Amino acid sequence: MKDVMAVIRLNKINQTKAALADAGISSFTATGRVLGRGKGMVDFRILKGAEAGSPEAIDQLGNGPRLVPKRLLTVVVPDDKVQLVVDTIIKVNQTGNAGDGKIFVLPVLESHRVRSGEFGDEVLD
Amino acid sequence: MIMIRAIVRPEKADAVLAGLMDAGYPAVTKISVYGRGKQRGLRVGDVHYDELPKELLLTVIQDTDKDFVIRTIIENARTGHVGAFGDGKIFVTPVLEAYTISSGVREE
Numbered sequence: 071m072k073d074v075m076a077v078i079r080l081n082k083i084n085q086t087k088a089a090l091a092d093a094g095i096s097s098f099t100a101t102g103r104v105l106g107r108g109k110g111m112v113d114f115r116i117l118k119g120a121e122a123g124s125p126e127a128i129d130q131l132g133n134g135p136r137l138v139p140k141r142l143l144t145v146v147v148p149d150d151k152v153q154l155v156v157d158t159i160i161k162v163n164q165t166g167n168a169g170d171g172k173i174f175v176l177p178v179l180e181s182h183r184v185r186s187g188e189f190g191d192e193v194l195d
Numbered sequence: 196m197i198m199i200r201a202i203v204r205p206e207k208a209d210a211v212l213a214g215l216m217d218a219g220y221p222a223v224t225k226i227s228v229y230g231r232g233k234q235r236g237l238r239v240g241d242v243h244y245d246e247l248p249k250e251l252l253l254t255v256i257q258d259t260d261k262d263f264v265i266r267t268i269i270e271n272a273r274t275g276h277v278g279a280f281g282d283g284k285i286f287v288t289p290v291l292e293a294y295t296i297s298s299g300v301r302e303e
């Protein structure tokens with residue numbers, strides 16, 4: 071069992087949901103809005119202002135941490151479906167620009183179904 | 196690769212983020228969460244608060260950087276010299292795979 075965590079753009083959430091459903095992965099958890107930064111650390115408003123030559127924007131360039139809002143998806147799947155989930159998320163979310171997000175795959179030891187108390191891989195179906 | 200999940204005081208989150216940036220770890224995700232710890236929340240007079248606001252910071256790093264990053268977070272998240280109850284916790288989880296969506300590349 072693996073936990074696939076994906077940090078993606080806000081506006082891609084609906085397409086990602088649809089694509090995952092089409093791929094047969096119906097269950098996942100989405101966290102409201104998370105804030106994050108990657109290696110790029112780009113704030114586009116400041117960047118635009120700086121390109122237009124505004125001195126205030128130029129002063130703020132590269133000054134302090136800028137956090138960009140993202141959505142965080144958590145999908146717990148059996149081992150053999152990990153690659154399918156990763157490929158689906160990459161296919162839908164890839165625009166080729168910095169800021170598309172990251173995917174992490176973490177191990178999960180057990181999952182339990184609260185309704186019936188059963189546990190194991192069948193809980194995920 | 197490992198994932199560091201740090202639960203810190205909201206007012207200390209910016210200091211931790213700045214500390215990580217200076218230490219060369221720019222990539223972080225921040226989530227607002229509510230929780231309680233061993234002290235069962237906070238009691239002020241007759242009022243008992245058992246869900247205190249915290250910030251959850253997620254960062255994925257190489258195994259070799261673990262101790263340095265944990266030390267950086269602790270130094271910045273602590274209140275006062277010796278720390279206080281409610282300063283937070285740090286959890287470390289293994290990460291099996293990581294992908295950058297924009298390039299589709301699997302990170303090593």
